[in-house]
Amino acid sequence: MNRGTIAVDLDDVLAATNEKVSEIHNEMFGTNMSLDDFDYYLWWRNKYWGTVAQTVDKVKAIYAAGLFSRVEPLPGSQDGCKALVDLGYQLIIVTARSEETRRAETEEWIDRYFPGVFDEIWFSGEFVAIQKSLSGSTLAIKCGSTKSEILRQTGALMLIDDSLEHAIDLAKEDPPLRTILFGPYKWNRRESRSITDEDKLGYIERKALGLEMEPEYDLDTLGGYAQRANDWNEVVKLVSQIQSS
Template identity: 30%
Template sequence: MKKPIIAVDVDDVLAKSAQGFADFSNAMWGHSLTADDFDEDWMKVWGTDLAETRRRAEIFHNDEVFSGFGHFPEAISVLVDLKQRYKLVVATSRRTVVEGVTRQWLDTHYGGIFDGVFFTGIYDVPGDTGERHRDRLTRTKNDLLLELKADYLIDDQLKHCFATGEHGVEAILFGNYPWSRHRELPAHVTRCRDWAEVEAYFAKRG
């Protein structure tokens, strides 16, 4: 029997990326940020104009920074158990410029768990990573889930979880982060604050 497919996000689901972003910003530019200050609008977080934000983003997107992100050790046993009943894949919106280090990081911390790692490329800009990625510049994570024929998504971002309802994909809104709090969730989205709750969610599904 074909296993149902669970697509798992990387940042702040498998990797402690917001903390890594805060730590790097504090060390590099003298901020006093915490993980709770994170927002996808980096101009707002840094208090910079567009040009400076782009300059900093290029500095931030390097292998040394991304390889140093922490992981969620408690996720490993949950994922290993889920792998017996589901096909697990990674679906990330990370820029493809960090594709290599992302794959290495996943091998280091979650080796042997995932059957594939897929990038949407939605944050890439033309010329960043070569011609082969240009067709992915406008693809959303929801588009990627449709291509993968995913049945479930585990993600920390409301926009990705909300969008999955268009194609009947069940979404697990991971974490209890400031950027995803205080929102009424649609029927196809379930909040799981940690990996123990993810385990309980799928245990109910047999």
């Protein structure tokens, strides 16, 4: 029985990406970073990263150090995805990675750890868009579709994602789209955007100006279109509940 399509984010939903990022950052820059230091989705807002420009340089170095081939699956992700397939869902990956530069290693990683599980991989290229906007480039940013557009194109029933920002955006679509907000992560408790000049200040710069952390976002304001799941067992239970409602 085909119950429909579920879109699944890759980094920090299937893959323990930020954990590996902190490990490589510590190796390269002599820091003591841990997952607990990721208060925000945008890395320059967090301790140890420095300014936006320094963060962009560090990201390039971390990518070059083989981040995406070194990262491992999150505990429970393989069994959780299999359980969703067994329930009758088709699964697709919708990732913010760049198709142009990350497709080959992404497909290789999926084939290694999730063979035969996903029907498609969609690349929104959001990470590239953020880097280009921060660099001040006047070149047009062409990074494919947004995640909401991809969900519309594929007819996906919901998105499983660790980004609060994506959950907010999908819930505000017309009609709204559903998100399961994944992980007990600090970075999906507070909204972080890259819009204003203040948004583009790094951790140290913000501290120097005495800027406070944003309050935790209240998911109840999204009309039930975003629900939290701390791990993959909770994801499967939540999908089953949504299915039977």
